Amino acid sequence: MDERLLRDFNKFSRKHLANALNELLPKSLIPVIIRKSAIACDKPVNQITKEERFRLLSLLTAFPVQISRPRPLKEAIVTAGGVSVKELSPKDMSSKLVKGLFFAGEVIDVDGYTGGYNLQAALSTGYLAGIGAAK
Numbered sequence: 001m002d003e004r005l006l007r008d009f010n011k012f013s014r015k016h017l018a019n020a021l022n023e024l025l026p027k028s029l030i031p032v033i034i035r036k037s038a039i040a041c042d043k044p045v046n047q048i049t050k051e052e053r054f055r056l057l058s059l060l061t062a063f064p065v066q067i068s069r070p071r072p073l074k075e076a077i078v079t080a081g082g083v084s085v086k087e088l089s090p091k092d093m094s095s096k097l098v099k100g101l102f103f104a105g106e107v108i109d110v111d112g113y114t115g116g117y118n119l120q121a122a123l124s125t126g127y128l129a130g131i132g133a134a135k
Contacts, residue, residue, distance in 0.1 A: 001061050005053065013046040020045045024060075033059050061100075073119070082109040092132025093125050102129040 004024065012020035018041040021030050034041045037056045039048065048056075083103050087096050093108075095101040105122035112118045 002053075002057055005057060005060070009045040009048065009053075013044070015045060016042045017045055017048065018042070033063070080109075080111055082107045084109050091128070092135075093129035094132050100133075102133045104129040 008020055008024055017034060017039055018030055021033070025033060031041065033056070036059055037052070039052050039056065083095075085108060088094065088103060088108065089096060093102050093104055095103065104126040106118075108121075108125060110118070110121050110125075112121060
């Protein structure tokens with residue numbers, strides 16, 4: 001991730017931090033990450049210190065998310081596409097490409113028939129990924 005961040009910082013060296021993260025993060029997540037990093041959003045990336053970059057890197061690789069409660073099951077939806085199951089360990093849904101990265105639910109490329117199969121896949125992979133990530 002540090003290599004990717006450095007590459008983007010070199011590519012967008014004259015841009016402000018908020019604009020330099022556009023290719024890496026969803027637009028709605030950028031202000032949240034910047035606020036938590038305590039780096040000014042209008043700071044040019046060529047002026048970001050190593051310490052600031054490491055703070056940003058820490059958030060990008062281990063962003064804490066607190067879930068207050070799940071949405072009701074009647075609001076559950078299905079999507080298609082996502083991370084190939086060939087890139088995941090079936091024991092804990094960890095990435096075979098990036099150590100410490102886990103996937104679950106609709107971000108995995110699994111499509112089932114109607115009747116609860118997708119929901120079961122989401123719940124089961126979520127369980128496995130949660131247990132794996134907690135180790």
